[in-house]
Amino acid sequence: MIQDEGYIKFNPSWNKSPISIDASLLIQLNEIRAQLQAKNWLGVLPNGIGFGNISIREKESNQFIITGSATGKYSQLKEEHFSLVNHVTIEENKLECTGQIMASSESMSHAAVYIHNKKIKAIIHIHDNNLWKKYLNKLPSSSINAAYGTPQMALSIAEKIKQLKTNSGVLIMGGHSDGIIAFGNNLDNAILLLQKL
Numbered sequence: 001m002i003q004d005e006g007y008i009k010f011n012p013s014w015n016k017s018p019i020s021i022d023a024s025l026l027i028q029l030n031e032i033r034a035q036l037q038a039k040n041w042l043g044v045l046p047n048g049i050g051f052g053n054i055s056i057r058e059k060e061s062n063q064f065i066i067t068g069s070a071t072g073k074y075s076q077l078k079e080e081h082f083s084l085v086n087h088v089t090i091e092e093n094k095l096e097c098t099g100q101i102m103a104s105s106e107s108m109s110h111a112a113v114y115i116h117n118k119k120i121k122a123i124i125h126i127h128d129n130n131l132w133k134k135y136l137n138k139l140p141s142s143s144i145n146a147a148y149g150t151p152q153m154a155l156s157i158a159e160k161i162k163q164l165k166t167n168s169g170v171l172i173m174g175g176h177s178d179g180i181i182a183f184g185n186n187l188d189n190a191i192l193l194l195q196k197l
């Protein structure tokens with residue numbers, strides 16, 4: 001399998017300017033990240049590529065705040081390590097974001113979830129080889145033929161979210177080895193689903 005994880009495949013339109021994040025939300029995001037890092041669900045691969053990311057919906061919009069590209073190596077994140085995804089066009093693989101850092105390379109997968117269920121407010125994407133193998137096609141899974149970072153993967157995730165009609169759950173990313181997504185009404189809800197696997 002080609003190791004292309006961590007590279008941005010979407011066409012970005014990046015407004016490189018600061019965004020602000022509530023202090024309380026920033027604390028919560030760091031607490032969740034610490035729990036993910038403790039499980040090695042988020043971090044850095046031996047080849048230096050970061051993995052794992054977190055996002056949270058911006059109020060009632062389809063915009064969301066997501067950890068920036070290549071932030072897996074940091075233990076504590078600040079505002080400057082997050083990006084606000086303003087708009088995406090999945091079919092064209094286009095993404096607009098604002099922040100001092102580019103949005104995570106996996107932002108399209110997050111967008112696909114938020115667009116197709118307005119009640120989903122938070123998403124955690126982790127890597128875990130054992131859980132991925134155990135639950136592939138046993139839990140809801142996106143197509144194994146839809147590769148990481150492609151519109152096909154985002155569309156396959158969108159299709160699952162539409163079918164599931166649930167605000168909280170776990171989705172196995174079929175075409176992205178080790179990739180798992182948990183989504184919920186809030187971050188605590190999403191991480192709890194992962195811890196129960």
Ligand SMILES: [Zn+2]
Nearest residue numbers: 051052106179
């Ligand atoms: Zn991933």
